[in-house]
Amino acid sequence: MDDVTEPASDEQAPAPPTAPPEPDHGPRVIDTDADAVDGLTKCPRCGATQIALNIGSGMLRCHYCRDEWSTPSANEAFGLDAGVGELRGVTMGSGSSDIVPSAEIVLTFKCSACGAEIVIDTASSTQARCHWCRNTLSMNQQVPNGAVPDMVLPFSLPKEEAVRKIATFVRKRRFFAHPRFRKEFNPDNVLGAYLPYMVVDVNAHAAFRGQGEHQTRSYTVSVGEDRSETRYDADLYDVGRAFDVEVHDLAVVSSQQRLDQGLSTTNNVINAIRPFDLENAVTYDSNYLAGFTSERRDTNIGDLAPIVDAQSKDVARHAVHDTLRFYDRGVRWHSEQLDVRGQRWVSAYLPVWLYSYHQTGRDGRSVTHYVAVNGRTGAVMGSVPINYPRLLLTSAVVEAAGIVVGTVVLVLGGGS
Amino acid sequence: MIAAAVLASTGSDGDPGAFGLVFFLSGFVFFFVIFARYRNADKRYRHEKQTRTVTKNIEVRDDFVRSRKGLSNRTMDGANHDSVSGSLNPTARSVHGLMREINRYRHLG
Numbered sequence: 290m291d292d293v294t295e296p297a298s299d300e301q302a303p304a305p306p307t308a309p310p311e312p313d314h315g316p317r318v319i320d321t322d323a324d325a326v327d328g329l330t331k332c333p334r335c336g337a338t339q340i341a342l343n344i345g346s347g348m349l350r351c352h353y354c355r356d357e358w359s360t361p362s363a364n365e366a367f368g369l370d371a372g373v374g375e376l377r378g379v380t381m382g383s384g385s386s387d388i389v390p391s392a393e394i395v396l397t398f399k400c401s402a403c404g405a406e407i408v409i410d411t412a413s414s415t416q417a418r419c420h421w422c423r424n425t426l427s428m429n430q431q432v433p434n435g436a437v438p439d440m441v442l443p444f445s446l447p448k449e450e451a452v453r454k455i456a457t458f459v460r461k462r463r464f465f466a467h468p469r470f471r472k473e474f475n476p477d478n479v480l481g482a483y484l485p486y487m488v489v490d491v492n493a494h495a496a497f498r499g500q501g502e503h504q505t506r507s508y509t510v511s512v513g514e515d516r517s518e519t520r521y522d523a524d525l526y527d528v529g530r531a532f533d534v535e536v537h538d539l540a541v542v543s544s545q546q547r548l549d550q551g552l553s554t555t556n557n558v559i560n561a562i563r564p565f566d567l568e569n570a571v572t573y574d575s576n577y578l579a580g581f582t583s584e585r586r587d588t589n590i591g592d593l594a595p596i597v598d599a600q601s602k603d604v605a606r607h608a609v610h611d612t613l614r615f616y617d618r619g620v621r622w623h624s625e626q627l628d629v630r631g632q633r634w635v636s637a638y639l640p641v642w643l644y645s646y647h648q649t650g651r652d653g654r655s656v657t658h659y660v661a662v663n664g665r666t667g668a669v670m671g672s673v674p675i676n677y678p679r680l681l682l683t684s685a686v687v688e689a690a691g692i693v694v695g696t697v698v699l700v701l702g703g704g705s
Numbered sequence: 706m707i708a709a710a711v712l713a714s715t716g717s718d719g720d721p722g723a724f725g726l727v728f729f730l731s732g733f734v735f736f737f738v739i740f741a742r743y744r745n746a747d748k749r750y751r752h753e754k755q756t757r758t759v760t761k762n763i764e765v766r767d768d769f770v771r772s773r774k775g776l777s778n779r780t781m782d783g784a785n786h787d788s789v790s791g792s793l794n795p796t797a798r799s800v801h802g803l804m805r806e807i808n809r810y811r812h813l814g
Contacts, residue, residue, distance in 0.1 A: 374761070500770070500781075502773070502781040502784075510775075518777065520776065521778070522772065522773065523776060524771075524772050524773070525771055525772070526767050526769055526770055527767075527768040528767055529765070529766030530766075531763070532760045532763035534759070534760050535761075537757040538756070550749070551795055551796070552746055552795075557746065557749055557796070560750045560794070561748035561750055563755070596791060596793070598791075599790050599791030600752045600756075601791075603752060603790060603791045603792075604756045605758075606753070606787075607754055609760065616781075618784070619780045619786055620784060620786040621781055621783040621786075672746075683735070688733070692728070694728045694731075695726065698728060
């Protein structure tokens with residue numbers, strides 16, 4: 290029997306003992322590189338190492354025997370497509386672990402075919418070719434430098450198609466384009482790049498409280514002698530919505546440089562070509578990156594968590610829009626709570642065709658303009674450097690014409 | 706976009722002569738329309754609408770408080786049901802806020 294002492298009746302009862310906090314077990318980690326092997330990854334049929342993505346089929350192809358195969362679906366291999374509603378705490382892929390500052394970015398591998406030492410700069414690639422025996426060495430095992438993600442979404446849009454889309458996009462914006470850009474623009478310079486993202490599933494409970502207004506009448510009233518304005522009558526309601534919400538595949542770019550989307554950069558256009566069909570991502574194999582460049586993840590879950598929390602709240606806020614249609618004048622939430630029960634973080638490389646143009650102004654400041662094409666859907670967005678003298682001159686002409694027309698309209702309007 | 710904003714500010718019930726004011730801004734409108742078309746600085750991924758969600762066990766509360774008469778704004782003061790706080794693009798956030806304010810006062814001629 291438990292030894293319990295009853296408090297004296299004339300004493301204030303002590304607060305009930307609180308349960309001891311759950312021991313912090315840390316995040317649950319999904320091992321996503323269990324079978325990964327560094328070095329020579331060979332064609333399962335002929336043993337060659339010249340392997341690359343066949344964009345037409347979406348599979349890896351051996352350049353020698355033309356055999357094709359693919360790595361398993363990431364959703365199936367890691368169980369990412371189900372159970373969001375059951376998530377508790379933080380679950381993460383092993384490729385999403387925190388970057389250790391001392392981890393090497395430039396790694397040396399020993400070629401198992403000839404014994405030569407081969408260097409891979411993981412900042413832009415996870416492969417290198419042995420300069421002695423011409424075999425390709427791959428880095429597939431995850432080291433804590435952010436170079437090897439949990440999954441990759443291979444390109445499915447051919448380069449020719451991306452070049453055509455970029456050319457069309459720029460052609461529609463030629464007249465006010467900077468003359469040097471017009472002269473130097475060559476869409477064939479497009480590069481295929483795998484950009485790093487964190488893909489997050491969130492299981493949460495949301496509770497919003499506030500007030501909403503429903504319009505009951507609108508009418509016109511006279512203001513002064515010759516003006517009228519519209520007035521509105523409305524019913525005011527106390528509004529509350531509480532619900533469980535599952536957020537699937539919320540993707541946040543995980544490169545510090547790409548997170549800066551202010552006016553001094555054009556990174557926002559790369560973000561604008563989403564969404565990606567993340568359900569078709571596959572387990573990571575460096576051979577998917579052959580012939581493309583890649584950008585290493587350089588942020589951690591802790592860096593991105595505030596963004597994910599804010600975006601999850603945005604998603605939850607918009608998820609109940611359908612239940613607010615009655616409030617045609619809007620709803621003002623004064624309390625918004627999102628209790629996150631569980632999250633699952635998986636790092637991914639996502640495919641983007643990028644045309645970039647570096648522009649340096651007279652003041653020395655420079656901007657890199659991107660025209661980006663989604664490597665899966667073909668969605669295109671970009672930034673074209675502007676010929677400001679031409680635009681300002683044309684705007685001045687339009688303004689002068691507008692003043693003339695506006696004066697005529699005002700005179701006629703005032704006379705009627 | 707700016708043109709739309711300016712046009713939105715001239716409601717059909719306003720002073721017809723005020724429509725002429727739009728022309729006085731035409732050069733500025735032209736500049737910003739071309740700037741927006743070439744630089745696309747306000748473009749962003751609309752995570753709030755394009756992210757797949759599942760909602761369950763929703764509890765709804767709608768309690769009538771009172772009727773309000775003679776309101777001059779077309780939309781509710783401080784309405785924030787469509788606000789976005791997690792956008793990475795500060796320009797898009799600014800434009801979104803600007804358009805919301807313009808929409809509130811579009812009844813004014």
